[in-house]
Amino acid sequence: MTTHDQEGQTRSVRVPLVEESVEVAKRVIDGDSVTVQTRVEEQVEWIRETLVGENVSVERVPVGRVVSHAPRIREVDGITIIPIVREVLHVEKRLMLVEEVHITRRTEETKVEQPVTLRSMHGSISRDAAGKE
Numbered sequence: 745m746t747t748h749d750q751e752g753q754t755r756s757v758r759v760p761l762v763e764e765s766v767e768v769a770k771r772v773i774d775g776d777s778v779t780v781q782t783r784v785e786e787q788v789e790w791i792r793e794t795l796v797g798e799n800v801s802v803e804r805v806p807v808g809r810v811v812s813h814a815p816r817i818r819e820v821d822g823i824t825i826i827p828i829v830r831e832v833l834h835v836e837k838r839l840m841l842v843e844e845v846h847i848t849r850r851t852e853e854t855k856v857e858q859p860v861t862l863r864s865m866h867g868s869i870s871r872d873a874a875g876k877e
Contacts, residue, residue, distance in 0.1 A: 779872065783865070784864070794854070797854070798852070801848050804843055804845060806843050808842070811839045811841045823848050827841055827844050828841075
C-alpha cells in the first residue's frame with residue numbers, strides 16, 4: 745500500500761494480514777446405557793386333530809371266461825377292477841379273461857391327541873442413566 749507524507753513524498757506502508765483458523769477435536773464420553781433382556785417361556789398345550797388315511801385291499805377274483813377283446817379298467821361301487829387276460833390256443837386264438845383284480849378303498853379317520861411345546865420370547869428394555877460431564 746502506498747501513502748503520501750506531509751511533505752508530499754510517497755512512502756510504502758506494510759499492513760500485516762491476519763488469518764484465523766479453527767481446530768475441531770472429538771472425545772468419547774460415557775452416556776446412558778441400555779440393557780435388553782429376553783426370556784423364553786415354554787408351555788405345553790394339547791392339540792386335537794383328526795387324521796384321514798386310506799387303506800386298500802386287493803382281492804383276486806377268478807373269472808375263466810372267453811372274451812373277444814381285453815376289457816377296460818373300470819370302477820363299480822367304489823371298487824376298481826383291473827382285468828387280467830391271456831391268450832390261449834384253441835382251434836382258433838381267443839382272449840380268455842383269467843381273473844380280475846378288485847381294489848377296494850376305505851377311508852379311515854383316527855382322532856389323535858398329542859402334547860406340543862410352544863415357546864414365546866419376551867423382551868424388556870431398561871435405560872441406565874450415566875453421570876454426565
